[in-house]
Amino acid sequence: MSQETVTADATDGESSTSDLRDAIGGKRILLYAVLALIAVYFLIPLEAGLVTSFKTNEAVINTAPYLPPGPDGFTLQNWAEALDTLSSGLVNSLVMTIPATVLGALFGSLAAYGLTQISWKGQIPIFALFVAGVFIPYQAVLVPLSQFWSMIPLETALSPLWALPLLEPYHADLIELIVTHTAYGIPISTVLFRGYYMGLSDEMVEAARLDGAGVFEIYRRIVLPLSGPMFAVVLIYQFTQIWNELLFALILVGGTGPSAPVTLSLVGLGTSLEGVDFGLRMAGAFLTALPTLLVFIIFGDQFAQGVAGRT
Amino acid sequence: MPSPDRTDVGRSIRSRLSDLRTRLVGDTGDDESPVRTDGGATVSRGSAGTGLSDRLRSLRNSRFVGSLPFWLPPFLLMGLFVYGAIGWNFLISLTDMEGFGDPDYSALDFQQYAELFGSEAFINAARNTFVLLVAFTVLCLVLGLVLAILLDRTLRLQNTFRLVYLLPFSLSFVVTAQLWAWMYDIDNGIINSVLSLGGLRPDWIGNPQLVLGAVIFALVWQFSGYAMVVFLAGLQAIPDEHFEAARIDGASTITMYWRVIIPQLRGSVISALVVLMIGALKAFDFLYALFGQYRPAAGADILATLMVREAYSNQHWAYGSAIAIVLYVLALLVVIPYLYSQYRRGAL
Structure with missing residues (x-):
């Protein structure tokens, strides 16, 4: 230091x-x-x-x-009750967040590589579209999004899948959310990775290119192994963003059905006509926050350093 | 004139170089080969047939084509969900889609927008949105900067403090809303249990005068730690000599930061703003979770909540879409200058 x-x-x-x-x-x-x-x-x-x-x-x-x-x-009753109510939501959130996070980060890394290490004319306007995609208010795509997913009969199209163990028809909702979150995670992942790739030294890539390595080989053998610190930042950031998200879940899943992610189940927890049961609510809030809090406590330093490397 | 021998050598060098160049630069039309100086440039380039196959080959090897498998699939997926959806949303906003049933795309007009701009609820929500955006970003930046300067001056425990300040950033808006609902609780919340010592008992969430401020305060609590991390990184990238020079010039600490250090943090301000904007655009989640319904308390309605309520609670799809377009245009007012400044800085 x-x-x-x-x-x-x-x-x-x-x-x-x-x-x-x-x-x-x-x-x-x-x-x-x-x-x-x-x-x-x-x-x-x-x-x-x-x-x-x-x-x-x-x-x-x-x-x-x-x-x-x-x-x-003193009581543990609140935690027991919150766990009971939110456990399916916690599982749903995990099933939804992990694939969407990994896919979004991978797509972002690939796109950033295609727009940085391989230079060609016209990549600036393409990249500008990615950047502008970072700042879209989700409201601006909400009505078309719900129309789109209601037009695609995912649950019937994937019906053979539901015969498999552990899979249920309501998982179609989660697949919708995974695809949606992956798509909207691509812009920010691409921007973060591109900033990082611009700072990578060209020497190794040039050397590999002169050795006759193809673009895929360069990505797999050189760029990907060097991307570790940025993957840490993007994965942590996207995991928290997707785990914490409410609006898409509310619109695409709605209510408190079996496919509701945990943020959706938490909203109504502990509310009744008699008032708000704050003990239960707080236990639920902490259960919901636990995965992201743990991620930040364990990987927070890496995240902060990755952010530092970017600025 | 070069001898036949030299021409052959020239050609072979030339073709090897042009191969290399195709591999390196991906230039497809290499009529202006840089090898002209070697004297072989006057040699004609063979028949048109080989020229075409040359071109096809170099197109196949060109960097543009080589880059397609990497960026095109993510671009298409993102493009469909972002720009396709926005275009569709605009189309829906021109219809008068309401209730159940499909939109009628045959009669398009701007009637929804006319209604919108005459609506008091819309004007009110737009004003609240503006206040929230400005107050939230300014407060986060100021608090983040102060925290970063303080932390930058410590030797010990820096990482611990940084982690503590950053923790709220990891939470969901839904969780933050629960925590602050309890903080602001009128009878038993912490804030009022302290204030009641002075005989005060404000209704933070129920009072239309206070609720927007209370919401902004909670959001600043969640995001200022992130601004701090970005500023701290920016400060640590500033060489010690700049601090030293200012000190030798006899500048006071405050002058030193104000005149010398803070102006160097422009890049940090921009990268902090990016994340703050993304956060502010999701303020719907916080308000929905705080109030447990589509309608926030009077005084806290913003465009984001108004849009979702009109569309999904009242089934005024076209009207909601029109609000969404206004919200998108507002976002563009931030994005376009940002893109332009990034372009000018060569960061695109």
């Missing part, structure tokens, strides 16, 4: 670069205090949600929202 580099004039404490970027002297404590205070702002909604998810209904009302429940106010 640049801050830790000791420069030639580091003997003079005042002007050393590490001091210039680091807080000076006693201000350091203040800096860390401010950072910790901001961390509280980022963590408190999560903390409040977490403690509330372990409280009985009485404890939710009677204890401060940010304090953990007392021994008589």
Whole structure:
């Protein structure tokens, strides 16, 4: 890290670069205090949600929202009930998100390679169409999308599949969502990969080309193995985007049928005429968030570094 | 004039070079071979037949054709779902499709748009959309920048703080909405349990004056961490000498950042804006989950919620499509300058 580099004039404490970027002297404590205070702002909604998810209904009302429940106010009932209600949604989300994430990233990598490493005239307008595709409001394609999928009898067309073990007719909905999410994931994946490929050194690719390697071979043997860091970013980003998405699920699946992804099932959880059961809701919210939170806790550094490599 | 010998040598060099050139550059019409200087250029290029087969061969070997298998399938899939759908959506917006049944494409007019621009609900939603977009992006950028500057000045725990600030970014809008519904809860939420010490008990979600601000606050909580990551990367790419030079000139810390450092972060601003825009365009998810229905509380209706409600709750398909087109045009107002600036910077 640049801050830790000791420069030639580091003997003079005042002007050393590490001091210039680091807080000076006693201000350091203040800096860390401010950072910790901001961390509280980022963590408190999560903390409040977490403690509330372990409280009985009485404890939710009677204890401060940010304090953990007392021994008589503690319960696992909310988590059990949320798991019971959301388990099929969690499975559906996983079945939908993983293929759509991988396919979107792969298509993005291929398209970016075709538009970067192989240079030909006219790739800029083509690429501009990919970039513009990143910024479409989903509302602008929603009515045609629901028309399109209602015209395609996917459930009957794929009927032989439903005889296979583990597959049910309602999985047709999930296939619709996989195709849809793959298609709308392509623009951002392509843009991210292209930025990365532009920064790759040409030397190895040129050398392979002079050796007579074809475009496919160059992709498979050189570009793909070098794409690791960008695949990490794109896969993490797309996994969270698709797992977290609600609108397409709401429109294409609707209601709380057997094919509803977890975000759709979470929306109505814990609401009744008597009011909102916040304990149950918070448990459900955390169950829904768990996969993406885990991904960020485990791979967050890689994601941040990948983002850094891009800018 | 070159001797026959030299012509042969010239031709063979020339054809080898042109082969190489085809492989390297993929140039199809190589009438202007760079080998002209070797003296062999005056030799005629054989019959028209070989020229054609040459051309076919070089077309087959050209980079354009070679690149097709890579970008064309993703392009077609994306093109169908993005541009095909937008075109179709525009067509639907010109019909008067309503309720059940198929759209009638024989009578097209702009009646939906005329109705739209005369509607108070639309004007109101458009205003809220604008406020939300501007406030959300500006606040995220400012908070992200401040956080990045603070973090850039730390030696220890930098990765831990970065992870903590980034965590909300990993959540679904649906989850964020649940968490903040609890934060804002009028009786038992954290915010009011603190404010009640001062005798205050605002209804954050029910009060039309407060609800949009409350929504923006929650969205900023979710996205400012991402802006921070982008800015931090930008700051760390700035060489130490720039900090040093400003310090030697006697600039105060604030002047140094304002005059020297922040102007160098333009690229970071743009790449942060990309993700913030994508997030803001999905604000529907947050509002739908917060209110549990198509209609948000008064004061929080935006074009995205209005469109989905008109189309899927009231079955006013054509009217909803017209709102969607307006939303798309608004997005274009951001995209086109962005594309142009990227093009100017040579980043396309």
